[in-house]
Amino acid sequence: MTPPPTIVTLTGTGVPHPAPGRAGAGALVRHGDIALQFDAGRGTTLRLTEAGAPPTALTAVFLTHIHSDHLVGLADVAMTHWILQQIRRTAPLQIVCAEGLCERFAKEMFTPYAPDIAVRMEHLQPELPRIDLRTFPLPAQPTTVWRSDDGTVTVDAVAVHHEPVEEAVAFRVTTPTGVVVISGDTRVCDEVEQLSDGCDVLVHEACRATALRDAVKGTNFEKIFSYHADTTALGGLAQRAGVGHLLLTHLIPAPGTAEQEAAFERDVREGGYTGPVTVGRDLTTVTIER
Ligand SMILES: [Zn+2]
């Protein structure tokens, strides 16, 4: 039997500053029945449902780092997963993250909802919401942190450079039909270059730092740009790593016109990448077939 394709869908391409049509950070990687979500920014539950993968269809949710634009939708995903148990019982939601900040966030996220949980348990929900939290020590080198029950899909992680935010990681998903790397938030760094070696799709955050250097000088944006991935340097990384398809997300600044979208691709080309580039929109999907 031919193994199913590996399908990457962006569930959100936005950043903390809201922009029309762009939900918060998130990417979904599917291979047959295995559905892995990376991050859960604002609107993730809605986008997942639009993509045909409501929270109960998820095999696991992976967290890249503690910034709110990557986590603010996590309780929504988990609470919705719980509420949907009224219709169909599934295993507890698996959440996979580095030990420390994200672990604590996942453990505490239900606390403010305690009164709501109590009310729902009185009339409809017999059980408390449950998560299956799996943590790993922050990996300085690429390390396997998750494996599907059937052993066909693995996820590796490596620590990246998003300082002053600590404990940020990137992930690499390997299925029988594709390899997908998710950068999370990071400056362009050797760790992601190594992790992306020969991958089919690199989902990378993108910030037009070089192009807008003069425009942001002396503003808060200069500081923000310093810990995000410059699109021009990213073009060089993708070329050196032999990336099959570069899928840009977490777009800074959020493009509102075709011309502004094209500018992201232009930066990447200037950096030297010659392969296919997609400037992501919410629900942009790339299918890998081997
Ligand atoms: Zn961040």
Ligand SMILES: [Zn+2]
């Ligand atoms: Zn972010």
